[in-house]
Amino acid sequence: MNRQFLLTSLLLLTSLGCNRLDTTYLSYRGESINGVRVFADILRDKGHIVDVWPSMRDQLYYGYDTIIILDKTNTHPSEELTAELLNHFEMGDAYEILYVGRDLDVTPHYWESIAQRLKETNQPEEAVKAMNEARQEMDSQMSRKSGDTDDENDPIIFTVKKNRTAIETLEQINLISFDEDAEESEDEQQSIEVDCDWRISRTMVPVEDAEVIWTDEEDEPLLVAVYHEYMTIYGMSSAYPLLNGALTNPSNRNVVDELDNLFVPDGKIALVTSGRLLNSENEDSQMWRFLKVFPHPWIVGQLFLFMIMFCLWKFPIFGRPRREEYQDLKRFGTHVEAFGDLLKLTRQRSFAIKKIREWKARQSMTQRHGVKN
Template sequence: MARFRHLHWLFLLLISTVVSGCSENAEILPTVYGKRSGTAGSSVNGTRALSEMFKEAGFSVRSYGVVSPRMLRSDIIVWFPTDFNGPDEDLRNAILNWMEAGEARTFVIVGRDFDASIRYWSEVIETVDADKKLDAMRQRSLAIEDFDQLRNYQTAKSDYYFYQTDRATPQRVVKNLSGPWAEEIDASKTRIELNSKMIPATYDSIYEEYDEEDENAPPFYMIEDQEVLLAGDGEPIAVWMGSEYSDSQIILINNGSFLLNLPLVNPEHRKLAGKLINECDLYYETESVAFLETDGAVRVLNADESTDGNTGWEWLSKWPLNLVGLQMAWWLIVLCFALYPIFGRPKRLPAAETSDFKKHVEAVGDLLQATDDHGYAQLRLQQYHQVMKGDAVYRRSKTRRTDGN
């Protein structure tokens, strides 16, 4: 855990951007769930803090909105689904094939059954002044309502192949932790909430509908065993699934109550997040982490549909632009080189001559024209001729007129 000791400043900076001024104006509290990139990454429900911990541990991190061939070249995939649905058949098959095709690959699923904005407003209520407490209570009620509406779209019990969920349970805060991850963790300082039960799949439940000769059957040796990495009051919170015949693994986590941005302010939660990262580091030079950021159903692209490697110039290869597009692009490039660049040393332009009388005459003419007074211009011209001929010159009197003279 020593390699994460320098992250305190990071979390303080990250969360300060989230909660700064939120008690003054509840409208600016960012609550977008499961994102690490963009402005949504600073949400109380974001994953930027966790991704920074992966970076601190030496991994390269990228975000993806779909399952593409480029994403499947990663060593670790972390998925925070934005709804309560687990992996469907397409995603399940893509993940199993990805695990089978490489070595030491890890797929992390973090359940949705938690909302950090509710915790945030609960803490605000206890700290704000009396005149602001009513507004904080209203915001907390709205957050609970939004979360309950999202949960109500799901059935009480669901089966997602790797695990089952049972949401017909009361909300509870874990008091006792057990399992390998619980070592050196002070459970009294954690605040892990459970709103549903996560029931990991067994070997029999995964493969009961297949036989070994079925071409559509998943790899039988990929998921044979399971181990509870972290349990709360006897209920599994984090579960490892894998096999002694494969180096790849799946890690199931009930919810993000200790992995999202706001919960990671807690030092004990950061220790648990560090244990997750250590579990993903299988000492096979795993280097890349993909955060799968989805909204609703997950799109799985094959090589033909993937946009990987696009340069933005593909429109030049489409008819009818392909007939003239390349030629036009070539001539535009030549024109740009001809008009805009300066090759060699820049020239020094000749300095303007201030003794050129012609320029003086032109300047005086421009000034007289600007007055838009023909009589005044004629008078000034007449004075000029008189001076040049030596005649009497109209001079302004030095005597100042006063009233009554």
């Protein structure tokens, strides 16, 4: 209740010109009406541990039960992101991944609300300015939308979204459920209506093996699921009901409640505020990427420690001294062998032969003088 009051106060203060309106999309810090801080706090209030990441990265492979990807683009997952999600199916720990596409944000609705409030307070000129702001924002967002285009990339959850004939405000969504105990018939599928305040301008086209979980009043899909062996990937058409400004409406909190029912209870959630991959803009070497993925750092660290211990044991300067065999230094042959070893270290054959000849010459002279004496 306090969080809702603060956001409502923010809207009122902004309308009076006390603050500059922050409309940064998917911002976690600050007071953006299009941010996701309230959404993250609601998940924390429900018992989840929520970490917010600005992009997809290798750290998300391990330690998270749920990964929520809020994409800033207007199309389905990119080819790079699709490949990353497929890697999560094989290597990741997450039980479910929720991919949320982008449609409208809260900004046009905000200016329309301001215009209505100004009309009620007999400020027609300011109301016209606010409506102009709303139209400009809506035109900007509609021009940013992608049309019905084909893509060579095989979709993983849904393709590009088809534009609707008009912008719609959904007041209810239908939650599709299946009665496992019922016989196979049309009555097996059940629908539960949930109140919301969800503005939407286009519809996603799910892949063939996707199961529709949420629909609007015209049975257009809003949330779909594709089940894999160890993981489920969900696709949501729009992040509108998850934004700060939209969550000031209590009915949109129903959407978050129903979304939370899909997640692991009290699990650890990674909230990614873009579909961008970290390595797409900051390429790392393959070795560095390998070292950043658990448990590779532990393995490499133990190998490095083993190498240090081996060096301390092997080299006599650092390790235990070697035991040399005892040699009788009084034996003259020992000196000759030592002299030969020294000459061998020089690796100069001519020099060694010269020294040996000089030594033999001195020995001959010594023997001759000894005979004369």
